[in-house]
Amino acid sequence: MGYCVVVTSSSSSPQIGKLIRDAREQRGLSIAELATKLRTEPATLQEVENGSMALSMEAIDRIARALESDFSAGEQEVFAPQPMQTTKPAAMHLTIEGGRRLRGAIDCRSSKNAAVALLCASLLNRGRTVLRKIAKIEEVNRICEVLISIGYRITWINETDLELIRPAELDLAAMDVNAARRTRSIIMFFAPLMHSYPEFFLPYAGGCDLGARTIEPHLQVLRHFGLDVVATEGFYHCRAADVHAPKRAVILTERGDTVTENAIMAAAMVPGPVTIRNASPNYMVQDLCFFLQRLGVQIDGIGTTTLVVRGVRDIDVDVEYFPSEDPIEAMSLITAAIVTKSELTIQRAPIEFLEIELAILEEMGLDFSITEEYMADNGRTRLVDITVRPSQLKAPIDKIHPLPFPGLNIDNLPFFAVIAAEAEGQTLIHDWVYENRAIHLLDLAKIGANIQLLDPHRLIITGPTKWRGREVTCPPALRPGVCLLLAMLAAKGESVLRDVYVINRGYEDLPNRLNALGANVQVTTS
Ligand SMILES: CC(=O)N[C@H]1[C@@H](OP(=O)(O)OP(=O)(O)OC[C@H]2O[C@@H](n3ccc(=O)[nH]c3=O)[C@H](O)[C@@H]2O)O[C@H](CO)[C@@H](O)[C@@H]1O
Ligand SMILES: C=C(OP(=O)(O)O)C(=O)O
Numbered sequence: 001m002g003y004c005v006v007v008t009s010s011s012s013s014p015q016i017g018k019l020i021r022d023a024r025e026q027r028g029l030s031i032a033e034l035a036t037k038l039r040t041e042p043a044t045l046q047e048v049e050n051g052s053m054a055l056s057m058e059a060i061d062r063i064a065r066a067l068e069s070d071f072s073a074g075e076q077e078v079f080a081p082q083p084m085q086t087t088k089p090a091a092m093h094l095t096i097e098g099g100r101r102l103r104g105a106i107d108c109r110s111s112k113n114a115a116v117a118l119l120c121a122s123l124l125n126r127g128r129t130v131l132r133k134i135a136k137i138e139e140v141n142r143i144c145e146v147l148i149s150i151g152y153r154i155t156w157i158n159e160t161d162l163e164l165i166r167p168a169e170l171d172l173a174a175m176d177v178n179a180a181r182r183t184r185s186i187i188m189f190f191a192p193l194m195h196s197y198p199e200f201f202l203p204y205a206g207g208c209d210l211g212a213r214t215i216e217p218h219l220q221v222l223r224h225f226g227l228d229v230v231a232t233e234g235f236y237h238c239r240a241a242d243v244h245a246p247k248r249a250v251i252l253t254e255r256g257d258t259v260t261e262n263a264i265m266a267a268a269m270v271p272g273p274v275t276i277r278n279a280s281p282n283y284m285v286q287d288l289c290f291f292l293q294r295l296g297v298q299i300d301g302i303g304t305t306t307l308v309v310r311g312v313r314d315i316d317v318d319v320e321y322f323p324s325e326d327p328i329e330a331m332s333l334i335t336a337a338i339v340t341k342s343e344l345t346i347q348r349a350p351i352e353f354l355e356i357e358l359a360i361l362e363e364m365g366l367d368f369s370i371t372e373e374y375m376a377d378n379g380r381t382r383l384v385d386i387t388v389r390p391s392q393l394k395a396p397i398d399k400i401h402p403l404p405f406p407g408l409n410i411d412n413l414p415f416f417a418v419i420a421a422e423a424e425g426q427t428l429i430h431d432w433v434y435e436n437r438a439i440h441l442l443d444l445a446k447i448g449a450n451i452q453l454l455d456p457h458r459l460i461i462t463g464p465t466k467w468r469g470r471e472v473t474c475p476p477a478l479r480p481g482v483c484l485l486l487a488m489l490a491a492k493g494e495s496v497l498r499d500v501y502v503i504n505r506g507y508e509d510l511p512n513r514l515n516a517l518g519a520n521v522q523v524t525t526s
Helices: 013-026 031-038 042-050 057-066 112-124 138-149 177-181 185-194 216-223 257-267 283-294 327-339 355-363 413-422 437-447 478-490 501-506 510-515
Strands: 005-007 077-079 092-098 103-107 128-131 153-156 162-165 199-203 228-232 235-239 274-277 298-300 306-310 319-321 343-350 367-370 382-389 425-430 450-455 458-463 471-473 493-498 521-525
Touching: 013 042, 013 153, 031 042, 031 057, 092 478, 112 128, 112 138, 112 185, 112 257, 112 283, 138 153, 138 162, 138 177, 138 185, 138 501, 177 199, 185 199, 185 216, 185 235, 185 257, 216 228, 216 257, 257 274, 257 283, 257 306, 283 298, 283 319, 327 343, 327 355, 327 382, 327 413, 327 478, 355 367, 413 425, 413 437, 413 450, 413 458, 413 478, 437 450, 437 458, 437 471, 437 478, 478 493, 478 501, 478 510, 510 521
Parallel strands: 103 343, 128 319, 471 493
Antiparallel strands: 005 077, 092 493, 092 521, 128 162, 153 162, 199 235, 228 235, 274 306, 298 306, 343 382, 367 382, 425 458, 450 458
């Protein structure tokens, strides 16, 4: 669904006035400029936009022509500037001719998880938000669809930068519920909306099928700020009559990333200081903090588990920000090099969030080198280039398991299943975090891995593996899906990975980017 407004013969003057104002602003025209085009007075146009002047259909037509848009009289007429394409893509399948060595260098793109946090955080800002170098991924599309449906104007202002203009009033009743239900990130609307609306509804969160994921920690935290949430049929009914700073430090019961982000966004607009303990210091949380600092919010302790936030009541800042590169994409590309036994340089890798992963890989025998550090475009995140060389890997002595940052990243764990399948010996992988994710990794057995599921959380993988090309339907989970794709790069012969929407949730144009390194991945749609 794009930025699309329908005018019917029953549309009232205020509705039509709002449409005209939105369209004018979307075109970047001032009232005076449009008035000149219409050969009328700005004050008259102002009245039209305020809804205090009724318009004939001829007048609407004339305004539409002045706006150079397709807006004419009658039933179901559509005034539809479409600055952003957000239509649901056709099912996409990948055909992989495996067994090729990769070579060369590849840049990491910016992260899905920072992008969605920043999109949600833009709700706090009445000014113009520009997010630079945003990965074009489905998860970003879904949140943009939701924002557009409630009145945002969103434009790719060049190939990579997203401009977001929040309307003065959000049309929450018009929310694109289908888009919202396809992502879990919609829960990061709780805190920003609480600051503007005493009562609102949010659809239940969706996303990958990783088993039940609680939102209770979010509700516990936001209660300290005055938000009361009742789960009704398919929706959270939220009431926030009196939003205030918590009386004492907010203690998170679990160190989750999005719950920390909700806590920070709740604190961002109340007079502080608000202390948040057991905060996640993970990469997307850091990006959110750096972004909010640019909006005038003071935050101490970034990168630690105790944050002190001093909020501001109104945020109206024209801001631009570059979210940093994705450590999970870096890990995916490291895995691509390992499984295809290739020499590959992964450029712009955020090293702070990969150190434990690399330490484990070093113990397993991986030959790699790292350049001097340099700064990401956000001016804060340290990057390196990592060159991975073909190596004889051995299984690690201890189990591999994730922890909240600074532990082995929870989303990087699945890649160790593919890497373990390459290593000599038995590796125990323990995904204690998600109920269903380890189960999806069993799909690696379909293309040759020797995997034993001990229970829903623990896998024993025995390597090395002779991967075999096969046709497999992509599991409904992002990282296990990518793991299959990466292993298929190593499988001699042809593999088909069917319906890869979940991969596109988090990776921009992975087939072509892998092909630029020497892979042969063909995309088909149906
Ligand atoms: C948009 C976004 O940023 N998504 C990331 C975020 O999701 P998000 O922050 O939404 O993750 P969840 O809140 O679902 O947490 C993941 C799971 O970890 C459990 N848990 C988490 C922390 C903790 O200290 N104890 C604990 O038990 C939760 O109960 C849950 O089962 O964090 C997850 C865990 O890093 C990542 O997989 C997601 O990619
Ligand atoms: C689980 C993930 O993300 P999300 O929280 O968006 O489902 C992921 O990125 O692997």
